[in-house]
Amino acid sequence: MVGTAVEIIEQGLAEALARIERLSALDRHELMDTIGRLAQLQTRQRIEVEKTAPDGTPWAKTWRGSSILFNTGTLADSIDYLSNQHEVRVGSALVYARIHQFGGTIKPKNKKALSFAVPGGLRKAMPGGSEKVFLKSVTIPARPYLGLSADNIAEAEEVIAEFIEGLLQ
Numbered sequence: 001m002v003g004t005a006v007e008i009i010e011q012g013l014a015e016a017l018a019r020i021e022r023l024s025a026l027d028r029h030e031l032m033d034t035i036g037r038l039a040q041l042q043t044r045q046r047i048e049v050e051k052t053a054p055d056g057t058p059w060a061k062t063w064r065g066s067s068i069l070f071n072t073g074t075l076a077d078s079i080d081y082l083s084n085q086h087e088v089r090v091g092s093a094l095v096y097a098r099i100h101q102f103g104g105t106i107k108p109k110n111k112k113a114l115s116f117a118v119p120g121g122l123r124k125a126m127p128g129g130s131e132k133v134f135l136k137s138v139t140i141p142a143r144p145y146l147g148l149s150a151d152n153i154a155e156a157e158e159v160i161a162e163f164i165e166g167l168l169q
Contacts, residue, residue, distance in 0.1 A: 019167075019168045022167045022168065023164070023167055023168065026164075028085035028086070029083065029084060029085040031160065032084065032085060032086070032087065032088050033083045033088075034159060034163060035083070035088050035156055035160070036082070036083040036088040036089075036090065037081065038155065038156055038159055039081060039088060039090045039148070039152070039156070040079055040081045040090055042148070042149075043076075043079045043090055043146060044076045044077075044079050046145055047067070047069050047070050047075060047076040047079070047145055048073070048076050051067040051069070051070065053143065053144040053145065053147070054144060054146075054147035054149045055144075055147075055149070056149065059143050064119075068143060069100060069145055074094065075092060075096075075100070078092040078093060078094045078097065079091070079092055080093070090146060099140050100140070100142075100143045100145065101142065101143070101144055101145060101146055103139075103140055103141050103142030103143070104139070105137050105139045105140075106137060106138045106139075107137045108136070112136075113134040113135055113136055114134065114135050114136070114137070115132065115133070115134050116132075116133060117130040117131065117133070118130060118131050118132075118133045
């Protein structure tokens with residue numbers, strides 16, 4: 001019998017299949033937790049150092065010259081995240097966190113007026129050179145601190161790529 005024979009020698013197929021198997025067993029919660037931690041750190045960085053909204057708009061300074069959202073550091077310290085295998089949520093549980101993010105009007109609940117001290121006042125002088133002020137309402141402009149900037153998104157994409165590459169090794 002005359003004929004032709006072809007011998008196929010498989011090299012690397014088992015290794016490639018093992019890598020695909022590792023991808024299919026991807027622990028999405030671990031990945032989402034990694035992204036959540038990154039977003040938490042990025043948000044704290046934005047409040048403490050960058051002092052800008054996610055779109056790059058700078059926040060106004062306080063009368064003390066500090067960033068409006070980083071006077072004591074409490075807001076930055078309160079930033080936390082929750083993650084599961086489907087999503088990540090980043091935010092703050094502080095009562096005043098929402099008004100800084102979205103803005104709004106504050107009105108007294110149980111009194112006729114809001115009362116607070118304003119620096120450098122001359123009327124009703126208080127210790128330290130401040131003035132006691134009474135207002136029926138105060139409007140707080142939105143100062144978004146939650147969200148992702150273009151740089152934040154690029155950094156998250158790098159982290160995701162590294163995570164997947166780690167599974168493929």
